[in-house]
Amino acid sequence: MTVSSDDDLDALVTDFLAGDERALEKIYRRFSALVFTVALRSLGDATEAEDVVQKVFVAAWTGRHTYKPERASLSAWLMGITRNKVADTHQSRTKQRRIQNEVGANISAPPDTLDIADRLIIADEISRLDAVPQRVLKLAFYEDLTHAQIAERLQLPPGTVKSHIRRSLIKLRRRLEVAANAQQP
Amino acid sequence: MHSNPDLLALLALGEPVGTPEDHRHLAGCDTCRAELTALQEVVGVGRRTTIQDVLVSPPPQLWQRISHELSLHPSIDGTGPSANAAGPTLLTYELPDPTTARSGIASAAAADPAAEPRDGTGDGPGGDDPPTPADRTAPAPSSRSIRVASLVLAAALALAVGIGLGGNLDRLVPGTRETASVELNALPPWPGASGKAVLEQDRDGNRWLVVDIVSPEAPSGPREVWLSNTRAEPMMAMGFLRSDGSGRFPVPPEMDLASYPLVDVSQEPKDDESPGHSGNSMLRGKFPV
Numbered sequence: 483m484t485v486s487s488d489d490d491l492d493a494l495v496t497d498f499l500a501g502d503e504r505a506l507e508k509i510y511r512r513f514s515a516l517v518f519t520v521a522l523r524s525l526g527d528a529t530e531a532e533d534v535v536q537k538v539f540v541a542a543w544t545g546r547h548t549y550k551p552e553r554a555s556l557s558a559w560l561m562g563i564t565r566n567k568v569a570d571t572h573q574s575r576t577k578q579r580r581i582q583n584e585v586g587a588n589i590s591a592p593p594d595t596l597d598i599a600d601r602l603i604i605a606d607e608i609s610r611l612d613a614v615p616q617r618v619l620k621l622a623f624y625e626d627l628t629h630a631q632i633a634e635r636l637q638l639p640p641g642t643v644k645s646h647i648r649r650s651l652i653k654l655r656r657r658l659e660v661a662a663n664a665q666q667p
Numbered sequence: 668m669h670s671n672p673d674l675l676a677l678l679a680l681g682e683p684v685g686t687p688e689d690h691r692h693l694a695g696c697d698t699c700r701a702e703l704t705a706l707q708e709v710v711g712v713g714r715r716t717t718i719q720d721v722l723v724s725p726p727p728q729l730w731q732r733i734s735h736e737l738s739l740h741p742s743i744d745g746t747g748p749s750a751n752a753a754g755p756t757l758l759t760y761e762l763p764d765p766t767t768a769r770s771g772i773a774s775a776a777a778a779d780p781a782a783e784p785r786d787g788t789g790d791g792p793g794g795d796d797p798p799t800p801a802d803r804t805a806p807a808p809s810s811r812s813i814r815v816a817s818l819v820l821a822a823a824l825a826l827a828v829g830i831g832l833g834g835n836l837d838r839l840v841p842g843t844r845e846t847a848s849v850e851l852n853a854l855p856p857w858p859g860a861s862g863k864a865v866l867e868q869d870r871d872g873n874r875w876l877v878v879d880i881v882s883p884e885a886p887s888g889p890r891e892v893w894l895s896n897t898r899a900e901p902m903m904a905m906g907f908l909r910s911d912g913s914g915r916f917p918v919p920p921e922m923d924l925a926s927y928p929l930v931d932v933s934q935e936p937k938d939d940e941s942p943g944h945s946g947n948s949m950l951r952g953k954f955p956v
Contacts, residue, residue, distance in 0.1 A: 503739045510730060518725040535725050539733050598720075600712045605720040608713065613942050617889070617907075623713045628682050635910065636889065637937050648676035654709045 679706035851950035888937035
């Protein structure tokens with residue numbers, strides 16, 4: 483099973499909430515790269531990023547009853563947990579450094595995980611769109627073409643282009659939904 | 668009546684659409700304005716995505732650690748069909764660990780056939796091989812699997828960079844130098860087509876693939892640029908040429924061009940449902956390695 487359509491993901495969430503271990507595995511397969519990359523980009527350390535991934539999926543499983551699908555998309559919820567675990571890691575690093583009294587320790591503020599996460603979610607979701615809607619959206623995003631120009635370029639009816647744009651944007655929005663409010667289990 | 672959803676989507680992208688009446692409604696309707704704001708946010712994030720926004724897969728053993736910590740049933744061993752394969756433009760390949768002396772995608776792939784790059788089109792029904800037990804029992808991998816989620820996205824970004832500047836961008840970007848170039852030769856079904864591919868490096872060390880083609884035949888759909896190894900497997904999608912036959916595509920920093928010396932320009936079908944190569948190659952060339 484590939485978890486690509488919204489329906490697949492909804493079914494997966496249902497199984498996950500019901501305590502199906504296979505659903506957790508599928509969720510891991512679908513989202514572990516996203517979690518790992520966000521952690522890696524923020525922490526800059528693969529070992530620590532791996533630890534974060536482990537903590538996130540363990541927390542997601544043990545705290546699954548706190549996930550409310552109507553309030554946040556699964557990716558947003560996982561990103562919320564990821565941000566917390568990444569912040570914990572930054573914090574313990576800071577403590578570690580204080581303990582070691584490391585000279586010249588450069589305790590910089592953690593990079594903005596929120597925007598990195600959003601961009602990664604969107605980049606990932608764009609890559610998961612079907613071929614034609616994906617092309618349409620990329621032309622709109624990155625070439626700044628109008629829907630009429632896209633219709634001409636791809637030789638599609640303008641109405642089709644418009645509905646691809648609408649459907650894709652709504653799909654992407656669902657992925658970002660309430661990412662900021664996602665709670666830590 | 669609320670704004671037409673198509674209209675809101677186009678407005679979010681910044682298109683000057685809608686009648687004065689539409690705009691009056693929007694100005695006075697909180698629901699529609701909130702919807703527009705949410706869509707604008709998506710567009711903003713989408714347009715901020717860069718070539719760097721590429722997903723990296725954690726090492727395969729990590730699932731075992733999680734499964735062990737949670738005492739999951741041993742049958743759930745991470746070898747099921749991959750749900751992570753869904754991204755249609757994903758390519759998976761092995762990037763050498765910087766701490767090892769080896770470099771190059773090809774050498775990593777050659778040392779570990781299981782890690783051979785794949786384009787997700789020629790495999791089984793899932794389009795992606797599940798990790799085999801050998802993967803997991805192998806010694807600590809010397810390379811890290813990188814999932815290149817955004818190659819086509821990156822290419823589209825390059826187009827965004829190039830848009831409005833016309834062809835011969837290399838002449839317009841100060842500090843850019845040509846590192847290799849190759850004439851592209853027409854394949855038999857495309858008599859009269861010709862082209863050139865140039866590799867460039869800019870001041871910041873970013874690499875660019877610049878392609879210009881001329882073809883007597885009008886495009887029957889988008890024309891796409893690919894890089895591949897000499898076995899033409901996998902094909903890395905670099906992006907689409909503009910209607911004038913030119914394109915400038917960023918080369919991902921982790922991509923070892925010595926392993927991808929072949930340039931291929933394909934004619935893709937108009938309503939292409941497949942992200943892979945159409946099989947209809949127009950022009951090919953090989954960079955000297």
